[in-house]
Amino acid sequence: MKPLALPWFVLAWSAPGVPAQDIAVHARVVHTAAGAPLEDAVVLVTAGKISAVGKASAVTIPSGVTTLEAAVVIPGLVDAHCSLGLAGALNYAHDRDELELSSAVQPELRAIDAYNPRETLIEWARGFGVTTVHTGHAPGAVISGQTMIAKLRGETVDEAVLQPLAMVAATLGEGAVDPENKSQPGTRAKAAALLREELVKTVAWVEKQARATAESKPVERDLRREILAKVLAGEVPLLVTAQRAQDIATALRLQREFGFRLVLDGAAEGYRMLDELREADVPVIVHPTMFRAVGETENLSLETPGTLKKSGLRVALQSGYESYVPRTRVLLFEAAEAAAYGLSFEDALALVTIDAARLLGIDARVGSLEVGKDGDLALYDGDPFEYTTHCVGVVIEGRVVSSERR
Amino acid sequence: MLLALLATALAGRQDSGAPVALVGARILPVSGPPIESGILVVHQGVIAHVGPLDSTPVPAGAEVHDVSGRVIVPGLVDTHSHIGSVEGGDRSEPIQPSVRVLDSIDVLDPSIERARAGGITTVNIMPGSGHLLSGQTVYLKLRPGNTIEELAVRNPDGSVAGGIKMANGTNSRRDPPFPGTRAKSAALVRARYVAAQEYARKRADPDPEKRPERDLALEALVEALEGKRIVHHHTHRHDDVLTVLRLREEFGLRVVLHHVSDAWKVADEIAHAGVPSSLIVIDSPGGKLEARDMRWENARALVEAGAEIAFHTDDWITDSRLFLRSAALAVRAGLSREKALEALTLAPARMLDLGERAGSLEVGKDADFVVLDGDPFSIYTHVQETWVEGVKVFDRSAPHDQLISVGGWGAGSPRAPRCCEEEDEDR
Numbered sequence: 045m046k047p048l049a050l051p052w053f054v055l056a057w058s059a060p061g062v063p064a065q066d067i068a069v070h071a072r073v074v075h076t077a078a079g080a081p082l083e084d085a086v087v088l089v090t091a092g093k094i095s096a097v098g099k100a101s102a103v104t105i106p107s108g109v110t111t112l113e114a115a116v117v118i119p120g121l122v123d124a125h126c127s128l129g130l131a132g133a134l135n136y137a138h139d140r141d142e143l144e145l146s147s148a149v150q151p152e153l154r155a156i157d158a159y160n161p162r163e164t165l166i167e168w169a170r171g172f173g174v175t176t177v178h179t180g181h182a183p184g185a186v187i188s189g190q191t192m193i194a195k196l197r198g199e200t201v202d203e204a205v206l207q208p209l210a211m212v213a214a215t216l217g218e219g220a221v222d223p224e225n226k227s228q229p230g231t232r233a234k235a236a237a238l239l240r241e242e243l244v245k246t247v248a249w250v251e252k253q254a255r256a257t258a259e260s261k262p263v264e265r266d267l268r269r270e271i272l273a274k275v276l277a278g279e280v281p282l283l284v285t286a287q288r289a290q291d292i293a294t295a296l297r298l299q300r301e302f303g304f305r306l307v308l309d310g311a312a313e314g315y316r317m318l319d320e321l322r323e324a325d326v327p328v329i330v331h332p333t334m335f336r337a338v339g340e341t342e343n344l345s346l347e348t349p350g351t352l353k354k355s356g357l358r359v360a361l362q363s364g365y366e367s368y369v370p371r372t373r374v375l376l377f378e379a380a381e382a383a384a385y386g387l388s389f390e391d392a393l394a395l396v397t398i399d400a401a402r403l404l405g406i407d408a409r410v411g412s413l414e415v416g417k418d419g420d421l422a423l424y425d426g427d428p429f430e431y432t433t434h435c436v437g438v439v440i441e442g443r444v445v446s447s448e449r450r
Numbered sequence: 451m452l453l454a455l456l457a458t459a460l461a462g463r464q465d466s467g468a469p470v471a472l473v474g475a476r477i478l479p480v481s482g483p484p485i486e487s488g489i490l491v492v493h494q495g496v497i498a499h500v501g502p503l504d505s506t507p508v509p510a511g512a513e514v515h516d517v518s519g520r521v522i523v524p525g526l527v528d529t530h531s532h533i534g535s536v537e538g539g540d541r542s543e544p545i546q547p548s549v550r551v552l553d554s555i556d557v558l559d560p561s562i563e564r565a566r567a568g569g570i571t572t573v574n575i576m577p578g579s580g581h582l583l584s585g586q587t588v589y590l591k592l593r594p595g596n597t598i599e600e601l602a603v604r605n606p607d608g609s610v611a612g613g614i615k616m617a618n619g620t621n622s623r624r625d626p627p628f629p630g631t632r633a634k635s636a637a638l639v640r641a642r643y644v645a646a647q648e649y650a651r652k653r654a655d656p657d658p659e660k661r662p663e664r665d666l667a668l669e670a671l672v673e674a675l676e677g678k679r680i681v682h683h684h685t686h687r688h689d690d691v692l693t694v695l696r697l698r699e700e701f702g703l704r705v706v707l708h709h710v711s712d713a714w715k716v717a718d719e720i721a722h723a724g725v726p727s728s729l730i731v732i733d734s735p736g737g738k739l740e741a742r743d744m745r746w747e748n749a750r751a752l753v754e755a756g757a758e759i760a761f762h763t764d765d766w767i768t769d770s771r772l773f774l775r776s777a778a779l780a781v782r783a784g785l786s787r788e789k790a791l792e793a794l795t796l797a798p799a800r801m802l803d804l805g806e807r808a809g810s811l812e813v814g815k816d817a818d819f820v821v822l823d824g825d826p827f828s829i830y831t832h833v834q835e836t837w838v839e840g841v842k843v844f845d846r847s848a849p850h851d852q853l854i855s856v857g858g859w860g861a862g863s864p865r866a867p868r869c870c871e872e873e874d875e876d877r
Binding site: 132133134135136164165168313315316334336337338341342343344345346347366368369370371372373374377380381383384385429430431432433434 | 734739742
């Protein structure tokens with residue numbers, strides 16, 4: 045294996061306005077997530093975009109362009125769901141911003157108003173190859189707030205954000221229930237009732253707004269109704285975390301009643317609901333494979349990502365949300381477990397690259413190594429899924445953002 | 451129904467009495483160099499022979515298992531786990547040495563089955579860290595059985611073996627009578643051990659009339675003072691680690707440091723004290739302030755300083771089925787593979803005073819071992835079989851065991867263990 049030569053001088057994230065960098069990566073194997081792996085291959089990034097991918101003999105690297113060497117190169121990983129940047133490593137009041145429990149329903153909470161791009165766990169995740177995250181308010185309230193999509197770069201949210209509003213996060217089942225907190229529902233049926241009530245109120249509000257507009261009357265602003273109206277209009281998906289089969293069934297029932305775009309999250313017992321999920325054509329962001337097998341995830345299976353993907357469903361993996369230790373899981377390891385439990389390397393890789401990008405609707409920019417897409421790459425000194433391999437470099441839009449051997 | 455299934459599954463696993471020979475595997479004995487194509491003979495619960503296949507005849511009458519292509523390692527020893535729906539002390543006071551976890555454990559809990567599926571054969575089940583001292587721990591062999599007595603490791607006098615669980619730092623801080631600061635925590639602990647010293651002196655009085663009545667709490671502390679119980683001490687921050695070493699020095703305790711997130715900062719001090727550490731390896735640092743600086747390099751740092759290390763699951767903080775992963779991530783951070791395997795087997799066995807009978811594949815030791823289908827530290831490797839004292843307690847080819855290993859409908863228990871989070875008010 046060739047030793048990795050990284051340019052240690054390009055680590056700092058440059059100020060906005062500086063043109064994105066040109067860079068080339070030469071690897072023993074390039075997994076593009078868009079076809080068969082390429083051996084002895086080069087990925088060329090020009091002005092932040094991929095300008096060539098192919099055998100080393102077929103790609104001309106312009107003179108002056110830095111060339112990184114690695115054993116294996118894959119697309120920068122796309123975390124389909126997490127709370128990075130909101131849920132801080134210290135887990136104290138000053139960095140615990142992923143879940144507000146004074147009320148069960150708060151869709152007006154925006155992720156961009158809480159995302160801290162300098163949070164240490166962002167650097168941690170990026171060091172393993174994650175370049176794009178769908179992050180925001182965590183499961184744990186009937187509607188906990190909004191989510192966003194960010195690149196793991198920049199010193200302000202504006203420099204990081206790819207999509208300021210991605211989804212609205214809801215939870216059904218035990219995760220939404222806390223009998224000891226009067227602000228939260230005490231049973232799963234009450235949680236479902238609260239969600240229906242909000243959606244029914246929003247339907248009425250939308251009708252009232254339409255009448256007001258028709259009669260040229262002033263339209264009253266309501267932050268909560270405005271965002272839920274976007275959900276009802278299908279502009280913004282409702283991301284529903286549901287683990288047990290009955291809670292997945294409730295999510296599907298509400299989707300039929302209100303017609304919103306449902307993205308199912310968690311789905312620990314999703315393997316019991318394959319026909320129903322296929323019929324509704326609902327994409328699923330499966331819980332981390334090593335989520336704890338207790339409580340409502342007691343019957344989780346390490347094979348669920350494979351089972352769902354093989355059944356034809358749109359599936360992606362997530363690092364998920366942890367309220368304690370560890371505060372975040374490592375997306376790379378979640379894909380690795382999927383590869384160890386029923387999926388091929390390429391299929392497991394897709395769950396954290398192109399499948400995740402498609403599910404999030406950002407596949408025109410990220411998720412695979414194809415000409416015209418963002419130059420987001422992760423470099424390894426061996427099989428990326430092996431515990432004992434190291435991530436040795438991460439590139440976002442042509443810039444080296446991590447070169448620590450991790 | 452689960453119980454019926456379990457009973458059926460376990461029924462076929464009794465030691466038949468004939469020697470069992472596992473032939474053809476790569477054997478990693480830990481106590482010696484790897485054997486590329488080996489034979490492991492077990493008889494009456496102990497290892498009768500281990501060596502290269504070409505120089506060892508298969509004993510007459512032996513039940514032969516062809517395990518070519520497999521890898522055999524010693525049964526894994528977990529020094530710190532909360533499986534079995536364990537409970538320790540309640541909220542009444544910060545120091546509760548009379549509480550025995552053996553009075554709370556459900557040995558049929560799925561978490562115990564998951565530990566077998568992870569290759570764990572010996573485990574120290576502990577109460578939580580929400581107290582300065584949350585009770586007496588219990589050392590189990592994960593034999594088949596319906597009662598804690600069937601699984602318990604015994605001391606030479608027949609009593610159930612175990613240690614004492616202690617904690618410092620933030621988890622045990624809360625409203626009175628619990629301590630509010632680190633110094634108060636240490637003062638409370640010191641006062642109780644001083645009382646135990648006094649109790650021991652008076653109990654030894656030649657005049658029975660002058661002896662105090664039995665006090666179960668002080669009795670347990672006296673066992674710790676006498677070295678009969680090892681103190682398993684939860685500690686994260688570097689200064690808290692040094693506080694444990696100071697208490698150990700003052701009272702002559704036998705201590706194993708647990709978690710030790712800041713180990714890399716005080717590796718030399720730990721090594722100089724000659725105190726072993728059992729490390730946790732989690733996916734990311736933090737989750738609470740005192741684990742902020744946790745590093746996967748902790749294992750390497752301690753070994754380079756000359757200290758003894760083991761790993762633990764802290765199940766459910768990490769899942770017992772992924773115990774090998776903890777060591778693999780330490781290898782990723784520079785620990786040698788040999789030390790990593792030792793830190794899952796022989797080193798933790800020594801930390802439970804069981805190094806003479808468990809933790810390595812040597813003639814005369816308990817026949818506790820794991821059959822793997824590849825490199826112990828590869829993601830693609832799965833535990834195929836787990837054996838405890840010559841009895842197969844997990845077999846991935848059996849449907850029930852497959853379910854426990856992989857998970858799925860019917861694999862779980864709705865009960866979350868009471869170990870960690872709920873007591874951690876301060877986080």
